[in-house]
Amino acid sequence: MKAYVDRSLFKNPLGEYLSWLKLKCGLQLQYWGRHLRIGYLSVINNCVFGKYNWIGEHCVIINSQLGDFSYINSYTYIMHTKMGKYCSVGPHVKIAPGMHPTSKFVSTHPVTFNNQGNFVRNFTDRAVFKNYKQVTIGNDVWIGANAIIIDGVKIADGAIIAANAVVVKDVGLYEIVGGNPAKVIKKRFNDDQIDYLLYFRWWEKDPEWITQNISRFWDIEDFVEYEHSN
Template identity: 65%
Template sequence: MKAYIDSSFITNPMGEYLKWLKCKTIYQLKYWGNHLRIGYLSKVSNTTFGRYNTLGTQCIVTNCTLGDFSYINSFSYVLNTKMGRYCSVGPNVKIAPGKHPTSVFVSTHPVTFNNQANLIKNYCTESKFNNNQPVTIGNDVWVGANSIIIDGVVIGNGAIIAANSLVVHDVGPYEIVGGNPARFIKKRFDDEQIKYLQRTEWWNKSEEWIEANISKFWNIENFVEPTLATV
């Protein structure tokens, strides 16, 4: 049986504050000039940021990549996720929280199939089930408050995940889904408008281009026009 130290005995508010301060300082110095903001007591590890990213209070973000302008609101738990640009993640969202086997394996308890470091005791010396799979989120995706996105899911550009949803299947570009489990509700725009947005990839345009055309963003009918396709 491996040794297990109960670290809760030595956990204290000052220690947690100092760990957060160290993490915040390291990352914000590393991304100096990219305007990264890490909220109070948020924990970040092995994560790559773009420009103008914000993490709210008490988030956990591990093994992730965030594109420009994407933000994660307070109390969210995001693991193993590649996120595009201009994504909005609401509060208390869980992304890639881990899986348990649902068939073939006799038990769903990890002591019977994985040698996880957080277990006090287990019966395995090696992992027999991959319980962490990456999530891919496109650009301009909105994930509503209290939603959960299960490991391995792919979310297309422009999609919306309604609040309090459990996403267990892939979501197509510009689809709105919701519920438990999340089901297709409707598309945000018609097919031709979606094709246009996918083709132009506005999220890859320069900040200057977006500033010059910002009024076009306020109505899809104004945005989808031939003159913009050549800019």
Template identity: 65%
Template sequence: MKAYLDSSFMMNPTGEYFKWLKCKSTYQLKNWGKHLRLGYLSVVSNTNFGRYNAIGSQCVVSNCTLGDFSYINSYSYVLNTTIGRYCSIGPNVKIAPGKHPASVFVSTHPVTFNNQGNLVKNYCSESKFKNYQPVTIGNDVWVGANSIIIDGITIGNGAIIAANSLVIKNVGAYEIVGGNPAKFIKKRFDEHQIQYLEEMQWWNKGEDWIQNNISKFWNIEDFVEPNLVTV
């Protein structure tokens, strides 16, 4: 009979601290000059960072890419996700936490359809259901606290996910959605303004350009006009 090791016997506060310290040092040295910050006891693996990224305390971030200036607040769990620039991920957010089959398969329990390493016993020697699918989040997206975004979702530029939402469908550019399940509430701006922002893609501008035009960011009517500083 196969013996199963309960690794929790080996866990202790000191060990967890040094694991975090190793992770923090490895990623911040690897991204030296990009001003990366990893919060206390956060676990990061197989993730690529841009510039000025910040991960809050006690997060799990795996198989992800973060664009410039995007941050993830404390106690969030983010897997298999591409996040654009200038995104704000609130606290206790879950993104791509994994799926279970809801039809065709007789059982929703993974021991009946997957050979996962985190399970004590499996009936399957190979995976029969793809329970992890990538999530794509555009630029300038705000995901409110305690929200869940299921696997395979795409969220457009400038969208807002209200706090405590469960997102099970794609979200369009500059849409505000909320609820369980999340439903369309309204668009942040009118169609002309959204088209202007989508075509302009201010998030790809240089830092000097944004600094020179920062006062225009405070009102959409000031921003959507042809006389922005071009330097």
């Protein structure tokens, strides 16, 4: 059995602050000109950002990708996620928190099927169960506070995940879902409007175009009618 070092003995507020400061400065320098903002004591590892992203305080984001203008509110935990543009993620959200086997394997405890470094002792020296799957999130998706999105789920463009929802299966285009497990409540717009938005793909437009046409965004009927007439 390998020796285990209790790293918590070496943690202290000053060390955590300096580690965060190094991360923040390094990433914001790397993404200079893209206006990345990282909140206090957030932890980020192996991530790719677009433009105008901001991350709230005390977030953990690992092995993930964010499109332009997408933001993450405080105390949110995101793993193995590919997120599109203009997504809004509320506080205390959990995305891809990890999986355990539910059949075939005798035990659900990781020490019996993975050699994770965070356990004092493992019973295997190799990983025989993949404990994560990528979550894919489209564009213009809103995820409410305290929502949980299980590994492997795909959320389509324009969807809304209600606060406290537990999403265990894919969410369709412009669907609003809520509950535990999450179920469809309704669609945001009618089918013709949704078809037009998917055809038009406003999130791919230059920000200057959005600035010039922002008042059209305040009413879906006005938006569709105006764009059809041009």
